Amino acid sequence: MLRTFSHRIxxxxxxxxxxxxxxxxxxxxxxxxxxxxQRFPGIELDAHVDGAYALDADKxxxxxxxxxxxxxxxxxxxxxxxxxxxxxxxxxxxxCLGNEAPVVKQYYPRFDPASGEIETLEQRINSCRxxxxxxxxxxxxxEMSSLMAFIAYxxxxxxxxxxxxxxxxxxxxxxxxKEFFYTRRGQLNFACSSCHVTMVGNALRAExxxxxxxxxxxxxxxxxxxxxxxxxxxRFIECNSQVRxxxxxxxxxxxxxxxxxxxxxxxxMELNGPASRK
Amino acid sequence: MMKTVIRISLLLPLSLSxxxxxxxxxxxxxxxxxxxxxxxxxxxxxxxxEPLIEEARAAMAAGDEDRAQALADRALLTAEQSxxxxxxxKDAWQARVVGx
Amino acid sequence: xxxQQLRPMRTLSALVLTLAAITTQAAESDSIAxxxxxxxxxxxxxxYSCHMADGAQMTGNGGPPLMQMQMRFPDREVLKxxxxxxxxxNPNTVMPPYGAHGILTARELELVVDYIHSL
Numbered sequence: 001m002l003r004t005f006s007h008r009i010x011x012x013x014x015x016x017x018x019x020x021x022x023x024x025x026x027x028x029x030x031x032x033x034x035x036x037x038q039r040f041p042g043i044e045l046d047a048h049v050d051g052a053y054a055l056d057a058d059k060x061x062x063x064x065x066x067x068x069x070x071x072x073x074x075x076x077x078x079x080x081x082x083x084x085x086x087x088x089x090x091x092x093x094x095x096c097l098g099n100e101a102p103v104v105k106q107y108y109p110r111f112d113p114a115s116g117e118i119e120t121l122e123q124r125i126n127s128c129r130x131x132x133x134x135x136x137x138x139x140x141x142x143e144m145s146s147l148m149a150f151i152a153y154x155x156x157x158x159x160x161x162x163x164x165x166x167x168x169x170x171x172x173x174x175x176x177x178k179e180f181f182y183t184r185r186g187q188l189n190f191a192c193s194s195c196h197v198t199m200v201g202n203a204l205r206a207e208x209x210x211x212x213x214x215x216x217x218x219x220x221x222x223x224x225x226x227x228x229x230x231x232x233x234x235r236f237i238e239c240n241s242q243v244r245x246x247x248x249x250x251x252x253x254x255x256x257x258x259x260x261x262x263x264x265x266x267x268x269m270e271l272n273g274p275a276s277r278k
Numbered sequence: 279m280m281k282t283v284i285r286i287s288l289l290l291p292l293s294l295s296x297x298x299x300x301x302x303x304x305x306x307x308x309x310x311x312x313x314x315x316x317x318x319x320x321x322x323x324x325x326x327x328e329p330l331i332e333e334a335r336a337a338m339a340a341g342d343e344d345r346a347q348a349l350a351d352r353a354l355l356t357a358e359q360s361x362x363x364x365x366x367x368k369d370a371w372q373a374r375v376v377g378x
Numbered sequence: 379x380x381x382q383q384l385r386p387m388r389t390l391s392a393l394v395l396t397l398a399a400i401t402t403q404a405a406e407s408d409s410i411a412x413x414x415x416x417x418x419x420x421x422x423x424x425x426y427s428c429h430m431a432d433g434a435q436m437t438g439n440g441g442p443p444l445m446q447m448q449m450r451f452p453d454r455e456v457l458k459x460x461x462x463x464x465x466x467x468n469p470n471t472v473m474p475p476y477g478a479h480g481i482l483t484a485r486e487l488e489l490v491v492d493y494i495h496s497l
Contacts, residue, residue: 023377031377182371184363187324187356187481188474193374198472202440205427209440246323254321326480355480374470 025164025174025264032265036211039200049214049272055201056208063276072149072222072274075142075229079150082143087132093147096128105155105271109260110162111170118173118256122148122231139250145229148220152273160217160266177261180254186245216263218275229274232259303338306350307331313357322364327356413493416486423482423490428473431497441473447497458491
């Protein structure tokens with residue numbers, strides 16, 4: 001009797017175990033959504049695109065006032081001008097970024113089968129430039145941030161729609177990003193998940209810790225602390241520095257993989273960049 | 279609280295002399311640098327290590343051997359712990375995955 | 379006559395005792411004051427980023443409030459071990475290992491423990 005039972009249950013167990021061992025990106029995403037749903041019962045998951053402002057009504061009001069005169073507006077205008085300016089060979093960003101350009105942010109970052117790596121939108125912009133005989137832009141500079149601000153603005157309202165294709169290199173990149181997210185770093189011994197999963201919603205000094213859903217939807221961001229519009233990877237550098245880890249380079253493979261994982265977690269959420277943050 | 283004062287005054291010379299007996303600040307710093315480089319190669323360096331190494335070198339240059347040794351010891355501790363973190367985290371992260 | 383000779387001695391020893399008591403008290407409040415300063419310093423203890431404490435401003439709430447510490451930690455050494463490496467008691471903690479990772483020096487750790495134990 002017991003034997004029959006165990007015969008029946010073992011294959012099921014093995015299936016279950018192997019399924020968790022190679023949790024698919026979609027399983028990860030659903031698990032994370034379920035986690036935040038349980039953690040914040042009164043908050044729609046889609047509201048997390050506004051980060052900490054989804055969690056605190058007072059701070060949200062202050063922030064909405066700041067958004068009345070968006071500090072990133074100049075960057076959008078500047079980006080629009082740059083976007084329309086013909087490149088050295090007479091071609092344009094629109095020619096290079098595909099039919100839907102400039103509404104393309106929802107598809108990035110993406111797996112590039114040619115390089116076998118994750119390609120971010122910033123990298124794509126620089127590839128376009130180099131193919132057209134232009135110098136690549138500094139990934140942390142204002143010209144790139146302006147172009148990104150314009151494309152993000154044009155892509156507002158689209159829903160994040162990235163894929164992890166059936167290619168072991170894409171899956172490895174996704175897994176690497178996931179590992180980065182959950183790995184403790186720095187003298188203070190924090191993983192991204194320490195603040196944004198374990199302590200999510202709590203206050204660090206006076207700042208509420210935001211959920212990771214929506215972490216990638218609103219970039220680039222005008223950050224009051226920076227006094228300029230900057231990219232997601234600048235925030236990665238800042239987070240790593242805050243826990244006293246030596247930060248990586250903007251657009252390094254690890255940061256691109258982290259962006260890939262985080263963006264996949266936000267699949268289906270609405271793009272709302274650029275945005276302002278404290 | 280007098281206890282504390284005594285404890286501190288006992289602790290400091292003890293830990294310093296124990297380490298100083300093994301190596302001078304120059305040797306300690308060399309080990310710290312080597313281990314720090316290993317941690318960096320695994321993208322696990324700590325931002326505090328290099329400034330400590332530089333401060334220790336400055337103290338050495340100024341002829342302050344005791345201060346140099348104390349700083350070199352801290353640099354070595356942070357380098358060793360950063361490498362240990364890199365090694366421990368190779369598996370430890372998996373236990374934190376939501377939905378695992 | 380005997381008593382007369384002894385009196386200055388007694389007075390002196392009383393004075394010495396009083397002085398000693400004053401010095402001890404001064405040492406006590408000094409170490410607690412310095413510990414408080416280190417605890418508040420964002421580049422050293424930064425305890426208030428997660429813990430509420432009497433008299434502290436802009437405190438976070440990720441960890442338990444720092445109060446009734448002598449009741450919670452009758453043994454100062456247990457408190458010290460907890461601050462030095464909280465992973466020993468809870469591997470999943472998000473509290474930094476202040477001693478094990480060299481965030482505080484041995485001296486700073488003692489002072490912070492004095493201060494927190496006084497809360």
